[in-house]
Amino acid sequence: MAYQHRVRIYWEDTDAGGIVFYANYLKFFERARTEWLRSLGVGQHRLREQTGGMFVVSATEVRYLRPARLDDELLVTAQLQAAGGASLTISQSALLQPAGTVLAEGTIRIGWVDALTLRPARIPAMILEAVNR
Amino acid sequence: MAYQHRVRIYWEDTDAGGIVFYANYLKFFERARTEWLRSLGVGQHRLREQTGGMFVVSATEVRYLRPARLDDELLVTAQLQAAGGASLTISQSALLQPAGTVLAEGTIRIGWVDALTLRPARIPAMILEAVNR
């Protein structure tokens, strides 16, 4: 089952095409990933203070299928596809509510790095356990 | 009583100072105004299709008192201060949860315009009635 997070479309999300600016789906996907991690007990700000590490996005692949508009409500999903020692791959999609039409879908890869050096590092065990549970 | 809307801080909202980028409080204020209007039955996308008009922001005045950080939860308020025939003035603030510390506060003036010509126009009666109720 994919984690689900609701997103409302505001003026800030749209562009002069009258639709949601495509780059903003990356923001919506990240909100859903953040809430998914939080639901597993993984708070990113606290983890950075405790471990000195953080996730950075290393690759994104998104297909934009249909437009969303001002005031639309979206359901944004996040589902773990693969968990390696240093990176996670997450499948995500944005669906128009209440119809369920897929507006955008893609795959995001995030890697764990040392927050000071930005060098790749091993994902803390408590995160891997939480996402694999 | 001011209308209240909750906002979560995500990576997208922060800057390299480690805190929320100040311009983003204008986005949070707008989300709260939008939800306040929606709670009164005023849907902006639908109204534009029905009336050919829309609100545009004509003045903003904001004081940034304390910083918010990643993962913080804010309560954002919107309260009508004055309603003229062509513009509304709204008092807004952002408070850190659960402490209630005021992070930012300000005043936003929005005017009604014809969506095609962008010329100022009278606010539709149903909106004025809704906000003055």
Added chain:
Amino acid sequence: MAYQHRVRIYWEDTDAGGIVFYANYLKFFERARTEWLRSLGVGQHRLREQTGGMFVVSATEVRYLRPARLDDELLVTAQLQAAGGASLTISQSALLQPAGTVLAEGTIRIGWVDALTLRPARIPAMILEAVNR
């Protein structure tokens, strides 16, 4: 030869990781595409008024290799990879200046649509001629 466009990193582009927020590379890529089209005589705002059509992004694929920071200067490239009747595929990259290190690279597909219906349409001949010249 790829078209080249310079981008400076400001506070607005960064996040609390101390680096450029990854989604913003899509903005930098688009600025370079826009300037590349403009250099070929293709002004998007004017074209929309003349033809009633516009480009929308239909797919993006980006790898984020190394971080950029506040005040960095980037060279952003745009190079046509394929031109179909209804869409263009463009290769893009962002290189740190003056070193030339590749920070991000990817492929963006844009499709031509009717601006009102958002239905796919044939790219106007003058655009195809310009990009294929």
Added chain:
Amino acid sequence: MAYQHRVRIYWEDTDAGGIVFYANYLKFFERARTEWLRSLGVGQHRLREQTGGMFVVSATEVRYLRPARLDDELLVTAQLQAAGGASLTISQSALLQPAGTVLAEGTIRIGWVDALTLRPARIPAMILEAVNR
């Protein structure tokens, strides 16, 4: 004489009203302030590494007079209005090119803080000397 910086309007800057999203004028103003400081030898990223301090915005007051649109070119100005020991007040405006019509104007106050504690601090002498020269 006010410092002048050119800004081009891209899709990212607009909203579904077909015009520049008002909050983005704060970004344009900041780009101009940043380039004004850079022209005086004040590089903010380097200064933070050298002094451990940074500017944060403490107050903004903006009037949005006329809209800008996709592909427009703006001239954005920055002019020091007052320099105190811990804060600077800067007058800014955005003018449509080549006509010179004022689109937005306002006043921004920035304060110097310790980057770790975010506590107000005295602006380094070299900055005050540079802006007062």
